[in-house]
Amino acid sequence: MKIAILPGDGIGPEIMAQAVKVLNVLGEQFDMETADVGGAGYAAHGHPLPPATLALAKSADAVLFGAVGDFKYDSLERSLRPEQAILGLRKELGLFANLRPAILYPELAGASTLKPEVVSGLDILIIRELTGDVYFGKPRGVRECPDGPFKGEREGFDTMRYAEPEIRRIAHVAFQAAQKRGKRVTSVDKANVLETFQFWRDIVTDVHKEYPDIELDHMYVDNAAMQLVRAPKKFDVMVTGNLFGDILSDCAAMLTGSIGMLPSASLDASNKGLYEPSHGSAPDIAGKGIANPLATILSAAMMLRFSFGKTEQADRIENAVKKVLAQGLRTGDIFEAGTTRVGTEEMGNAVVKALG
Ligand SMILES: NC(=O)c1ccc[n+]([C@@H]2O[C@H](COP(=O)([O-])OP(=O)(O)OC[C@H]3O[C@@H](n4cnc5c(N)ncnc54)[C@H](O)[C@@H]3O)[C@@H](O)[C@H]2O)c1
Ligand SMILES: CC(C)[C@H](C(=O)O)[C@@H](O)C(=O)O
Numbered sequence: 001m002k003i004a005i006l007p008g009d010g011i012g013p014e015i016m017a018q019a020v021k022v023l024n025v026l027g028e029q030f031d032m033e034t035a036d037v038g039g040a041g042y043a044a045h046g047h048p049l050p051p052a053t054l055a056l057a058k059s060a061d062a063v064l065f066g067a068v069g070d071f072k073y074d075s076l077e078r079s080l081r082p083e084q085a086i087l088g089l090r091k092e093l094g095l096f097a098n099l100r101p102a103i104l105y106p107e108l109a110g111a112s113t114l115k116p117e118v119v120s121g122l123d124i125l126i127i128r129e130l131t132g133d134v135y136f137g138k139p140r141g142v143r144e145c146p147d148g149p150f151k152g153e154r155e156g157f158d159t160m161r162y163a164e165p166e167i168r169r170i171a172h173v174a175f176q177a178a179q180k181r182g183k184r185v186t187s188v189d190k191a192n193v194l195e196t197f198q199f200w201r202d203i204v205t206d207v208h209k210e211y212p213d214i215e216l217d218h219m220y221v222d223n224a225a226m227q228l229v230r231a232p233k234k235f236d237v238m239v240t241g242n243l244f245g246d247i248l249s250d251c252a253a254m255l256t257g258s259i260g261m262l263p264s265a266s267l268d269a270s271n272k273g274l275y276e277p278s279h280g281s282a283p284d285i286a287g288k289g290i291a292n293p294l295a296t297i298l299s300a301a302m303m304l305r306f307s308f309g310k311t312e313q314a315d316r317i318e319n320a321v322k323k324v325l326a327q328g329l330r331t332g333d334i335f336e337a338g339t340t341r342v343g344t345e346e347m348g349n350a351v352v353k354a355l356g
């Protein structure tokens, strides 16, 4: 069980240290190797995804990733910016299926931005396609506007695209995930405006024919954003493209109390995966020791479940998280009156202690 540990930037190293601590006390033989990535990769090796880091990620059985992003590198050419590291890893490792489970722990009902009755018992799975869409479509850049009222002026442009096999494989992931859950899939698109997403809708509808036991509905992304905050429990599995999934999953995070609670798994066809919290490097709180490490710890649990088949150990971690929340321990992002405010390290230590 070789794990590439890529802490990254900002709060990345702080939250990663807690997840590693948890992995270290499980009594398993993990071979963990750490490497620089993101701004840290650029600072040490001149590239956000240094060749040695990519080689380590490829050779490992799983990757545990912190976060990348550092505003001091915003003026670099795009290919050298920290965020390219995570985009490059997803592409290079073929990690096309991003699973972001938004689960509300009952203790955090008061921390959610929604009324407790709207979110109590919330358990939805957002499946975001991760290697296509406008994120990777070409051509892109800045050019002279070829037509229309701004002809001859400069314009920025990107290309939204999805190949049929890309839509088919993510649709299969969604239907198969739904078979193990509430048997409902909502495919989120913008078929009323975008060619790419009318095609998406047609292909998802076609794949659905192979899953008669699953209920499928289609929803426009603007409505889906609204329904997520109106009645989120109506969703079971939500499947969508790269850009819409990025936005909707941050939105869903707040239903669970905080972005610091949302883990994720990014899987290839064989369930080799990269596991990371859904949030970023949080430069505004980096170095203060106050970041919530639970999304990263829960991502480690997803790694044990999906990549190593260690269901019992994954359950152990998830139960330990439940226990510390029941003890009333809270980092600042989920703090409420009557609970006990703790820092990143204290939270990590509490999870270790709660493992039993
Ligand atoms: N996968 C990734 O590595 C990833 C994901 C998202 C953003 N980013 C990058 O991170 C940088 C910062 O982006 P941003 O500010 O838009 O988003 P962000 O997710 O880093 O932070 C948004 C807000 O949430 C808070 N937050 C995030 N994680 C938290 C945690 N664990 N505990 C408590 N509070 C937390 C932050 O303090 C901030 O106020 C950018 O460079 C961005 O590109 C990276
Ligand atoms: C950092 C950025 C490239 C990334 C994305 O947009 O996919 C992030 O927002 C995420 O959600 O993992």
Ligand SMILES: [Mg+2]
Residues within 6 Å of the ligand: 246, 247, 250, 278
């Ligand atoms: Mg995001």
